[in-house]
Amino acid sequence: MLQTLIEAIRLVSAPEVIIAMLLASIYGLVVGSLPGLSATMATALLVPVTFYLSPIAAIATIVAASSMAIFSGDIPGALLRIPGTPASAAYADEAYAMTRKGEAELALGAGVWFSAVGGIAGTLSLMVLAPPLAEIALSFSTFEYFWLAFLGLMCATLVARSSPVKAIAAMFLGLLVSCVGIENPGGVPRFTFGMTDLLGGIEPIPALVGVFAVAQVMRAMLTPEPPPLPKRKFGSIMAGQWRLTKLYHWQMTRGNIVGIIIGVLPGAGADMAAWVSYAMSKRFSKTPEKFGTGHVEGLVEAGASNNASIASGWVPSLLFGIPGDTIAAIAIGVLYMKGLNPGPTLFTEKASSMYAIYLMFIIANILMIPLGIIMIRMAVHVLKAPRSSVMPVIMLCCAVGSFAIGNNLFGVITVATFGVIGYIMEENGYPVAAMVLGIVMGTMVEQAFVTSLIKSDGSILPFFERPISAVLAACTIAAFAWPLFVWVRRKFMIRKGSTQTA
Amino acid sequence: MRLSDRYTGLFLVGLGSLSAYGGWLLPPVPGQPVGPNVFPLVIGTGLAICGLMIAFGIGHSFEEEEELIPLEPGQQIVVRSRFVEGIRALLPPALLLFYVLAVDRLGFIITAGLIVLATSTALGARLKLAIPLMLLAPVGIHLIFAKMLRVPLPAGLLPMPW
Numbered sequence: 001m002l003q004t005l006i007e008a009i010r011l012v013s014a015p016e017v018i019i020a021m022l023l024a025s026i027y028g029l030v031v032g033s034l035p036g037l038s039a040t041m042a043t044a045l046l047v048p049v050t051f052y053l054s055p056i057a058a059i060a061t062i063v064a065a066s067s068m069a070i071f072s073g074d075i076p077g078a079l080l081r082i083p084g085t086p087a088s089a090a091y092a093d094e095a096y097a098m099t100r101k102g103e104a105e106l107a108l109g110a111g112v113w114f115s116a117v118g119g120i121a122g123t124l125s126l127m128v129l130a131p132p133l134a135e136i137a138l139s140f141s142t143f144e145y146f147w148l149a150f151l152g153l154m155c156a157t158l159v160a161r162s163s164p165v166k167a168i169a170a171m172f173l174g175l176l177v178s179c180v181g182i183e184n185p186g187g188v189p190r191f192t193f194g195m196t197d198l199l200g201g202i203e204p205i206p207a208l209v210g211v212f213a214v215a216q217v218m219r220a221m222l223t224p225e226p227p228p229l230p231k232r233k234f235g236s237i238m239a240g241q242w243r244l245t246k247l248y249h250w251q252m253t254r255g256n257i258v259g260i261i262i263g264v265l266p267g268a269g270a271d272m273a274a275w276v277s278y279a280m281s282k283r284f285s286k287t288p289e290k291f292g293t294g295h296v297e298g299l300v301e302a303g304a305s306n307n308a309s310i311a312s313g314w315v316p317s318l319l320f321g322i323p324g325d326t327i328a329a330i331a332i333g334v335l336y337m338k339g340l341n342p343g344p345t346l347f348t349e350k351a352s353s354m355y356a357i358y359l360m361f362i363i364a365n366i367l368m369i370p371l372g373i374i375m376i377r378m379a380v381h382v383l384k385a386p387r388s389s390v391m392p393v394i395m396l397c398c399a400v401g402s403f404a405i406g407n408n409l410f411g412v413i414t415v416a417t418f419g420v421i422g423y424i425m426e427e428n429g430y431p432v433a434a435m436v437l438g439i440v441m442g443t444m445v446e447q448a449f450v451t452s453l454i455k456s457d458g459s460i461l462p463f464f465e466r467p468i469s470a471v472l473a474a475c476t477i478a479a480f481a482w483p484l485f486v487w488v489r490r491k492f493m494i495r496k497g498s499t500q501t502a
Numbered sequence: 503m504r505l506s507d508r509y510t511g512l513f514l515v516g517l518g519s520l521s522a523y524g525g526w527l528l529p530p531v532p533g534q535p536v537g538p539n540v541f542p543l544v545i546g547t548g549l550a551i552c553g554l555m556i557a558f559g560i561g562h563s564f565e566e567e568e569e570l571i572p573l574e575p576g577q578q579i580v581v582r583s584r585f586v587e588g589i590r591a592l593l594p595p596a597l598l599l600f601y602v603l604a605v606d607r608l609g610f611i612i613t614a615g616l617i618v619l620a621t622s623t624a625l626g627a628r629l630k631l632a633i634p635l636m637l638l639a640p641v642g643i644h645l646i647f648a649k650m651l652r653v654p655l656p657a658g659l660l661p662m663p664w
Contacts, residue, residue, distance in 0.1 A: 052651040165561035169514055169552035175545045176521055186531045186538035191524060214594050221590040221624060388627030389635055392618040395594060396643045399601045399617070400610075404653040409602045416598035423591065428510050446541040458535040483564065490563065 008355030012363070017057045021360065024061035025068045025367055029375040030382055032069030034390060035082040035226050036219070039069035039270075040326045041212040045394075047205050047330060048401035055338035056356050062334055063357070064364045066327045067119055067310055070270055071368055074111035074303065075379045078104060082226055087270035087306045090278040097294035109237040110244060110299050112372035114252060117245075118304035119365035121256040122263060122311030127358050129264065130315050130347060136468075137319050137344035142455065143463055145320065146448035147472035149441050152266030152322045154479035156437045162429045164483035170430045174438020175445065177202050183443055185450045197410040204440045205333055206402040206414040208326065211432045213398050214419025217391050219426075225387055231380060237373050248300045251281055255301035259308030266316040267437060269325020270306040277305035311361050318342050318354070321444060326433050329440040507556050514553030522546025593624055609658015610648070614640035 011017070024046065031042035043066050050058035073085030077092035078099050098107040140148075153175075157167035180191045181201025192198040245252065255277045262273040281301035282291045291298055313324030314331065321342035323329035335342055340350055347354055375382075398419075402411035422432045456462040464470050525542025555561060582590070597617045605613045615636045622632040644662055647653040 048647075048653075049651060163556075163561035163564045165552055165555045169549060169556060172518070172545050172549040172552060173514075176517075176542070176549065179521070179525075179542050179545065184538040184541070185536075186529065188528060188538055190528060190538055190542070191521070214598065217594040217621070218591045221593060222587055225626070386625075386627065386631070388622045388625035389631060391625055392621040392635060393639050393643070395597060395617055395621050396614050396639060399598055399614070400643055400647050400653065400655065403655075404647060404651070407654060409605070412598055412602050416595035416602075419595045419598070420592070424505075427504050428507075430510070449544075450536055450540060453536045453540065454534055483561065487561070487563070 004351045004355055007352035008359055011056045011352060011356040012060075012359045014054075014056070016054060017060050017360075020053055020057040021060045021064045021364065021367075024064040025364065025371055028065035028068030029072045029371060031065075032072035032084050033075045033375065033379055033382055034385070035076045035080065035084055035383075036216055036387075037084070037390070037394070038212060038216075039066055039073060039085040039087065040208070040330070041216065042066070042069045043327050043330045044205065044208045044212055045397050045401055047334060048404040050334050051337070051404065055340060056353065056360075058334055058338055059331070059340075059357060060360050062327075062331050063360045064367070066331075067115075067307065067361070067364045068368060068371070070306055070310055071112060071115040071372055072375055074115075075108065075376060076226075076383060078107045078111065079379065079383070080226060085270075087274045089271070090274040091299050091302045094278075094292060094294065094298050097292065098296065098299075099294075101294045103294065103296075104232070105235050105237050106240055106244075106296060107299060108234075108376045109239070109241050110296055111303050112369060112376070113238065113241040113245070114255070114300050114303040115307040115372075116365045116368045117252065118256055118259055118307035119311055119368065120362060121304070122260055122308035123358055123361040123365065125260040125264075125308070125312045126314055126361070129312070130318060130354070133315065133319055134344040134347045140320075140344075140468070141466065142448045142451045143466055143469040144472060146445065146452055146463070147469050147476055148266060148316075148320055149322055149445045149448060151472055151476045151479065152316070153434070153437060153441060153445070154476055155265055155267030156325075156434045157431075158268070158479055158482065162431050166428075166430045167434045170425060170432065170434040171438045173430075174435035174440075175442045177207065177435075177439045178442020178446070184446065197408075201443075202414060202439070203405060203411065204329065204436070205405055206411045207418045207439050208330060208436055209398055209402055210415040210418025211422030211425075211436060212326075213394055214415055215422035215426060215432070217394055217398075218419060218423045220387055220391055228384070234377055237376055238369075244296060244300060248297060251297055251301040252304045254280065254284075255304030256308045259305035260312040262305075263309030263312030263324050264315045266320070266322040266324060268309075269313050269328065270309045271325070271433075273309035274302045274306040278302040307365070314357070318346060318357075319344055323437060323440060326436050329437060332440065507559060507562065511553045511555070511557030514556065515550045516553075518546045518548070518550030518553055520546070522550065590624065593620070597621065605658070606656050607658060609660050610644060610655040611640045611660045611662065612658060614643065 028042055031037050032039050043062060046061055046065055050061055070087050073083055073088035077083040077088040078095035081092055081096035083089040083092040095107040153171050157164055157171055180198055182189050182199050183201050184190050189199055258277050259273040262268045278298045281298040282288050285297055313328045316322045316324055317328040317332050321332055323332055332342060340353055398415050399412055402415040405411050425432050464473050521542050525539045525546060528539040530537035530539055597620055601613055618639050619632055619636040622635055648655045
């Protein structure tokens with residue numbers, strides 16, 4: 001135990017890791033703060049760079065960039081009412097209302113402080129939850145893996161704030177994309193249309209870059225430039241945060257816990273954590289009427305929640321290779337690439353690397369406070385950068401990054417294609433995150449499904465016979481039936497309403 | 503590019519049925535009841551069912567109308583025709599395809615410079631901004647990816663000194 005901890009400290013304190021972490025933090029803060037450039041996109045564009053780093057440095061960049069980007073999405077939310085990342089969308093209105101009341105410092109300070117606290121709470125949960133869950137996971141068979149992966153996909157469709165039918169369709173689309181190639185139970189070329197480039201399948205990372213980055217550039221072509229930021233000088237940012245912590249300690253803890261639970265669920269991540277926590281905060285507040293008028297309470301709870309989910313989202317990723325959200329999906333790709341294949345044995349075989357991941361999360365969240373304060377002070381200048389100078393650089397990163405993944409120009413074609421697909425889907429209300437998770441998890445779902453079917457001789461019953469798999473199956477079916485239930489109930493209420501008025 | 507749910511739904515029905523059929527044609531693993539054919543069959547069927555439901559408008563009531571951010575006083579909406587909108591939206595993927603076709607012949611620096619120039623002017627940059635950006639951004643990216651990360655970017659007509 002002590003030996004592994006010392007080894008982990010040695011791994012993290014390597015100069016390469018420290019430099020990578022600092023640079024990734026700055027990168028994450030800047031990209032996350034630019035409206036329209038999401039935390040997922042920041043992380044996805046970083047992947048080609050991680051190819052050329054040592055395993056620990058590669059994971060360090062992902063950890064640092066994603067944590068920072070989730071926080072810094074609050075900055076344009078508070079100053080411009082344009083959330084920098086979807087996870088900040090839940091409370092962007094509230095933060096902007098505070099800015100208009102002249103409390104921008106308090107709103108942004110709460111963002112940085114409670115994000116850091118949330119991140120550390122999430123890390124602690126990762127440290128506490130992962131090893132015992134790994135013990136349980138050792139006894140999992142393909143039936144459990146199938147249900148777990150399927151449950152993750154279903155959660156991803158529930159998160160989307162759009163039609164559940166469209167979300168499920170998007171998920172199926174992603175699974176269909178993952179069918180391409182020869183990596184299937186029979187090893188035969190499937191849906192390759194005779195193209196050699198498709199034999200290896202469609203890589204998730206170029207697809208992600210296309211869906212999140214290229215589609216965003218496409219959208220920028222049609223939407224007006226965000227309004228310029230009014231010049232302002234900030235007062236002390238951390239003043240009053242300790243008072244808030246004492247005043248709202250219960251809200252903070254609840255936010256942390258909700259964030260951790262949502263993060264641990266496969267398929268649900270920071271966006272959902274922020275929405276749920278904000279809604280909960282309003283529901284249980286003593287002064288719900290103040291919400292929406294620039295009240296800090298919801299900010300505290302949701303800010304604590306979304307960052308907690310970032311760290312705890314690594315629990316299903318590390319244990320089962322099932323991502324909690326799109327950022328975790330990228331992290332899994334990097335883990336595989338670096339020989340740290342996710343699975344319960346990771347905690348015994350590569351214990352020092354696991355400890356190194358915990359340490360990096362804690363360091364990143366502590367670093368967030370000073371770097372975040374600097375970023376807030378510089379935001380006025382960073383947000384001045386016109387879109388016409390940011391987007392061309394994003395385009396180059398898309399082209400070079402997708403080429404670098406396989407030193408193959410086919411990657412660039414994939415990025416362009418998925419840019420178009422992502423753009424059309426988003427415009428028509430199909431959530432792209434569900435598709436992305438489908439692409440990432442497709443091979444695993446299929447493998448678990450087909451192996452289970454072979455084991456059971458084509459019968460469906462054994463899928464429900466083992467106790468854990470029965471529980472997981474029940475959860476999955478509940479997630480499937482929930483929108484149906486809401487729909488039926490709503491229809492019923494409308495009918496009742498119309499008969500009453502008649 | 504907003505299409506009616508009927509079109510996207512029917513497209514999904516078509517895609518789902520095609521992939522289910524394509525999966526069905528695949529050979530099973532010898533001696534096993536299931537193989538690479540099962541998964542596309544299940545997925546394709548699911549997709550087709552979802553597509554039908556979407557085409558009939560089931561689940562539409564869950565969709566939230568997009569919130570429009572109110573315009574600031576100085577801002578104005580540029581009204582463009584649908585055709586122009588489509589061309590503008592397709593510019594980024596088209597530029598990426600241009601990259602694929604041109605990079606081996608022209609080299610990275612020139613191709614990247616052209617992409618930067620096209621993107622920034624399309625987004626309304628003046629030449630005072632677009633030209634320095636065109637000269638600096640490709641060199642910067644080349645420095646990071648080719649020099650530091652050793653990605654073999656083609657030199658083409660304009661090799662870099664490093």
